[in-house]
Amino acid sequence: MQDVALDVDAILAEASRRTGGLDDLGDGPFVEPLALFLESLEREARLNHIGRLIACERALGHTVNRLGYVHDREQFPAIADEEIVAPVFIIGFPRTGTTILHDILAQDPDSRAPLTWEVMFPSPPPDAATFDSDPRIAMAAALLPNSETETERDRRFRAMHPMGATLSQECVVMMGEAMCTPLFHNQFRVPAYENWVDYEADWSHVYAFHERQLQHLQWRNRRDRWVLKTGAHMWGLEHLLHTYPDARIVFTHRDPVKAVTSYASLTTLVRETSSDEVDPYEIAQDWTARLKHVLHHAMRVRNATTYPRARFYDVQFSDFVTDQFAVVTSIYEAFGLPLTDEAAMRMQAFIAENPQGKHGVHEYTPAEFGIDPTTIRRDFRAYIEQFDIPPE
Numbered sequence: 001m002q003d004v005a006l007d008v009d010a011i012l013a014e015a016s017r018r019t020g021g022l023d024d025l026g027d028g029p030f031v032e033p034l035a036l037f038l039e040s041l042e043r044e045a046r047l048n049h050i051g052r053l054i055a056c057e058r059a060l061g062h063t064v065n066r067l068g069y070v071h072d073r074e075q076f077p078a079i080a081d082e083e084i085v086a087p088v089f090i091i092g093f094p095r096t097g098t099t100i101l102h103d104i105l106a107q108d109p110d111s112r113a114p115l116t117w118e119v120m121f122p123s124p125p126p127d128a129a130t131f132d133s134d135p136r137i138a139m140a141a142a143l144l145p146n147s148e149t150e151t152e153r154d155r156r157f158r159a160m161h162p163m164g165a166t167l168s169q170e171c172v173v174m175m176g177e178a179m180c181t182p183l184f185h186n187q188f189r190v191p192a193y194e195n196w197v198d199y200e201a202d203w204s205h206v207y208a209f210h211e212r213q214l215q216h217l218q219w220r221n222r223r224d225r226w227v228l229k230t231g232a233h234m235w236g237l238e239h240l241l242h243t244y245p246d247a248r249i250v251f252t253h254r255d256p257v258k259a260v261t262s263y264a265s266l267t268t269l270v271r272e273t274s275s276d277e278v279d280p281y282e283i284a285q286d287w288t289a290r291l292k293h294v295l296h297h298a299m300r301v302r303n304a305t306t307y308p309r310a311r312f313y314d315v316q317f318s319d320f321v322t323d324q325f326a327v328v329t330s331i332y333e334a335f336g337l338p339l340t341d342e343a344a345m346r347m348q349a350f351i352a353e354n355p356q357g358k359h360g361v362h363e364y365t366p367a368e369f370g371i372d373p374t375t376i377r378r379d380f381r382a383y384i385e386q387f388d389i390p391p392e
Contacts, residue, residue, distance in 0.1 A: 015063035026070035040190035051274025062176035068123025082215035087226035092252035095262035102229035108343035112223035113168035140165035203236030234298035254317035284369035
């Protein structure tokens with residue numbers, strides 16, 4: 001990784017160099033939120049040297065990808081003709097089983113989920129004929145920890161969140177190409193930037209570009225439906241529903257005590273790579289307040305019933321861990337999707353090959369993060385009552 005300054009001009013210049021001179025970032029805000037992110041990194045993130053390199057590559061990667069998306073669309077105008085029809089979205093609290101549910105649904109050969117390698121290297125648009133042998137798969141795999149290179153921290157992360165070049169990737173990563181994503185504040189301590197994401201950003205731009213990304217990835221490799229996932233869709237749910245008015249949305253639910261504690265644990269581990277000054281109590285307090293805000297926002301949007309073509313289906317975490325395939329079957333039934341024998345076989349095989357705890361057990365307690373369960377359940381009472389969420 002090259003040590004490039006956390007400066008807008010330096011990032012743009014290096015991204016242009018890496019793309020052979022491209023400089024068109026397309027419509028919508030990008031440079032301004034990039035500047036805000038970089039400033040927050042410098043002033044608030046408490047980065048160590050490795051952290052500066054990782055943050056630089058994070059900003060560069062999204063900038064390079066943005067340039068590629070825009071350039072490819074100019075080169076291949078037919079991309080703009082692609083229609084995104086009735087996509088399936090998995091949204092909800094973090095740490096509610098959404099990742100494994102996404103991976104299971106992606107086993108259906110009629111479904112299309114964004115895979116890690118194509119999200120990391122989307123340009124040129126992937127092609128169905130070479131999708132399973134694309135050299136970018138190996139490029140992505142080389143950048144991810146493996147059994148020979150992973151550290152103890154990597155092993156602990158894998159127990160919380162599976163990694164792999166050919167596993168499905170979530171939209172919160174793709175949102176980086178709009179430079180508006182809560183992913184950054186998960187990876188780095190950037191509260192000023194996250195305040196903008198939470199309270200000031202115009203999420204319509206995020207979904208305008210998100211649709212372009214799906215068109216791009218779909219152009220040469222189309223399936224019957226998209227299967228997409230991230231809790232970050234709670235931030236801009238009204239814009240998701242405006243962009244995809246026929247969306248089918250799986251809303252996952254879990255005892256908020258478990259969800260916020262697990263997320264605080266994950267965030268603490270992730271930030272420890274980039275900073276030598278990580279405060280688990282601060283992380284828990286900060287993210288609990290933010291998650292409460294966006295969850296209540298998503299509830300207000302959903303309860304408004306402004307988008308009658310959209311369909312919601314609620315999934316309890318407790319039901320999912322009890323019988324994953326039964327929950328998948330209920331999702332297909334709720335949305336009227338055909339569940340073929342081949343899809344069912346592939347899904348059941350994936351479930352059998354990926355039991356809970358395969359990569360280790362994620363252990364955590366509220367006390368480690370200064371979390372009071374009584375206070376959490378009081379603050380999230382409206383959520384618990386609306387969806388009848390049992391305590392864990």
